[in-house]
Amino acid sequence: MPLNPTRSAAFALVSAVLERHRALDEALDALPARIEPRDRAAAHRIAAAVLRRLGSIDAVLEPYLRREPSPPALQALRIGAAELLLLGTPPHAAVGNAVALAPKPFAGLVNAVLRKVATEGPAALEGLDAARLDTPPWLWSAWHAAYGPKVRAIAEAHTRPAPLDLSLAPGAAAPEGAELLPNGTARLPAGTRITEIPGFADGGFWAQDAAASLPARLLAPRPGQRVADLCAAPGGKTAQLVGMGAAVTAVEKEAARANRLRENLARLKMEAEVVVADVMPWAAERRGGFDSVLLDAPCTATGTIRRHPEVPHLRRVRDVAKLAATQAALLEAAAGLLAPGGRLVFATCSLQPEEGEAHLARAASLGLRAEPVRAEEVPGLEMALTPEGALRTRPDLWGEKGGMDGFFIARFTRD
Numbered sequence: 001m002p003l004n005p006t007r008s009a010a011f012a013l014v015s016a017v018l019e020r021h022r023a024l025d026e027a028l029d030a031l032p033a034r035i036e037p038r039d040r041a042a043a044h045r046i047a048a049a050v051l052r053r054l055g056s057i058d059a060v061l062e063p064y065l066r067r068e069p070s071p072p073a074l075q076a077l078r079i080g081a082a083e084l085l086l087l088g089t090p091p092h093a094a095v096g097n098a099v100a101l102a103p104k105p106f107a108g109l110v111n112a113v114l115r116k117v118a119t120e121g122p123a124a125l126e127g128l129d130a131a132r133l134d135t136p137p138w139l140w141s142a143w144h145a146a147y148g149p150k151v152r153a154i155a156e157a158h159t160r161p162a163p164l165d166l167s168l169a170p171g172a173a174a175p176e177g178a179e180l181l182p183n184g185t186a187r188l189p190a191g192t193r194i195t196e197i198p199g200f201a202d203g204g205f206w207a208q209d210a211a212a213s214l215p216a217r218l219l220a221p222r223p224g225q226r227v228a229d230l231c232a233a234p235g236g237k238t239a240q241l242v243g244m245g246a247a248v249t250a251v252e253k254e255a256a257r258a259n260r261l262r263e264n265l266a267r268l269k270m271e272a273e274v275v276v277a278d279v280m281p282w283a284a285e286r287r288g289g290f291d292s293v294l295l296d297a298p299c300t301a302t303g304t305i306r307r308h309p310e311v312p313h314l315r316r317v318r319d320v321a322k323l324a325a326t327q328a329a330l331l332e333a334a335a336g337l338l339a340p341g342g343r344l345v346f347a348t349c350s351l352q353p354e355e356g357e358a359h360l361a362r363a364a365s366l367g368l369r370a371e372p373v374r375a376e377e378v379p380g381l382e383m384a385l386t387p388e389g390a391l392r393t394r395p396d397l398w399g400e401k402g403g404m405d406g407f408f409i410a411r412f413t414r415d
């Protein structure tokens, strides 16, 4: 069977993540330009299935392998197994394409193993503890310590692809067929491509998980207020704040990401001041200069595994403390930007308490007073309020509607 462009792109994506530790979006951007959007999307779907269910896939393959084959042969096997077990590809196509991907000396092995997997089919997954197998042990332990038995529901939520969530520009209607969630997000089924939704170019909506829309809602600046949106790209929260009528300064340190933010604002026909800078030195020169500050700090992103299934394969336990220290420094810089009486919302898309709840204790020493979130501000999410009045969302919340990303969000006022 000749090499199929979708499968060779999927092979490039899986290899980039598992062997060269690249983020999946970065690997997608690095695919050759000649690969058609349709092939890219299909390759993304295959690679995401491999990464999301890697532990389960390897558990099915393992009994057929006397020793671990070379990485390229292993990735071909994983892609073939994902197609057979999870994606409903006809067996002859799944096996033939995987054999074509494998290095020549391993073609016979890949063929023999996948034929055996094909004989069993998706039933091979029955009886496996997918939640455990597909979660690295350090994450399971950390979530068990933080959330008790809910760790299983969190891990199970990660085995399914996330729906497409849209935030709507002021006055824009939800696209046809979307479910309107209690927080105002318009939700479409997983696999929907945003660029193919009628009206995309007109700028009535942008992609943003339901939970990711909460920090800007809770900041709720008044029209004309000066707002600093720190760590801003690709700009989902910037767009919300501009939509509320605030005068927004969006600060982002990566020039390429700032460009993406500018492109997104241009499509939405929105305006903000976009600054390419590191928040730390930038904030030091603008003390007291803003009415409100939104800090969406860089984090391990373990709350976004449904959308970024490579995260468990790239993050290590040591990253948590390192990023928590960065977040603490950024929180101090952000607090300094506030005029007296100003409001600050701090958010991370992590499920690790070190990157969320642990920051509350330090905030008081920065002159920040907690301003608890009220239940009526977050309809349908009362269960996500913490005793301190912060918000802790998890991927298993709103599970019957398709879940949401895991975020920690806290609000403060400057004395």
Ligand SMILES: C[S@@+](CC[C@H](N)C(=O)[O-])C[C@H]1O[C@@H](n2cnc3c(N)ncnc32)[C@H](O)[C@@H]1O
Pocket: 230, 231, 232, 233, 234, 235, 236, 237, 238, 251, 252, 253, 254, 257, 277, 278, 279, 280, 296, 297, 298, 299
């Ligand atoms: C979680 S993402 C932000 C998502 C964004 N707020 C949104 O809603 O679309 C974090 C961003 O912070 C940027 N960043 C990380 N450290 C920074 C720093 N010290 N100064 C400015 N930007 C930073 C990263 O490049 C990344 O784009």
